[in-house]
Amino acid sequence: MRILIVNVNTTASMTDAIVASARSVASPGTEIIGLTPVFGPESVEGNFESYLAAVGVMDAVTRYEGDYDAVVQAGFGEHGREGLQELCDVPVVDITEAAGHVASLLGHKYSVVTTLDRTVPLIEDRLKLAGLDVRCASVRSSGMSVLEVEERPEDAVKAVVAEAETAVSQDGAEVVCLGCGGMAGLDTAVAAATGVPVVDGVTAAVKLAEALVGLGLTTSKSRTFAAPRDKRITGWPLTPDSQGA
Structure with a gap:
């Protein structure tokens, strides 16, 4: 079995970290291939960057x-999963939805701890769209940017742990989800500090993808995620003048 795991940003070192986390839980015989978009933002923390990243992710897969x-689309709260489901004839799993689904199996309510506060509404919207908001106690910001999480892992652990502890003690969360692909690998430290299960969306998505493939299931093509209609797409993925820029 071969699973493509696509980083939503263009930071290759983050792709490497995501791939390492994915491989740590992959079953024997499962090959993890990491993809980094050739264009897009170095980190995704807002609607403009998220929509741009969605095109970059679809381009990387095609x-x-x-x-x-x-x-596996490795971006928490990001756009683009629906487009990938139209383009692909294989299962597509988004780490946001994977984390929420798995967390819902482990406790009555879960909370998400993410990066900057501006990303909280994006995550709330994606959870609502997926029907996972009812079980979500809160979405909390660690106050650290995506790149800061990668560059300052010790500070990231402290910031995420602090918000996770508050989610458990004040919001009633019984499970915590790491709300950023770049947080892959922080689950052990957060679980030790909070005493509750901690779900990393990357690893959860890999295991769900394996399960779907093993069951012989993939996305329905009857209506919503039918393949795109055959038509001319001008300038895909980049205009000729900007190729290689």
């Missing part, structure tokens, strides 16, 4: 020339 059995 550029991939090998066979694959599933796709």
Whole structure:
């Protein structure tokens, strides 16, 4: 089984960290292939960047020339999953929804701890769209940017732990979700500090993707996620003048 795991930003070192986390839980025989978009923002923290990243992610998948059995979109609260489901004939799993679904199996309510406060509404909207908001006690901001989480891991752990503890003690969360692909690998430290299960969306998505492939299931193509209609797309993925810029 081969799973493509696509970083939503163009920071290759973050892709490497996400891939390492994914491989740590992948079953024997599952190959994890990491993809980094060739264009887009270095980190995603807002609607403009999220929509831009969605195009970059779809481009990265359509550029991939090998066979694959599933796709994981490794961006928390980001746009683009629906487009990938139209483009792909294999299961597509978004880490936001994967985290919420898994967390809902582990406790009555869960909370998400993410990066900057401006990303909180995006995550709330994606959870609502997926029907996962009813079980969400809160979405909390650690106050650290995506790049800061990568560059200052010790500070990131402290900031995420502090918000996770508040989510448990004040918001009634029984499970905590890490609300950023770049937080992959922080689950052990947060679980030790809070005493509750901590779900990393990357690893959860990999196991759900494996399960869907193993069950022989993929996205319905009957209506909503039918393949895009055959028509001319001008300037995809970039205009000729900007190629290689």
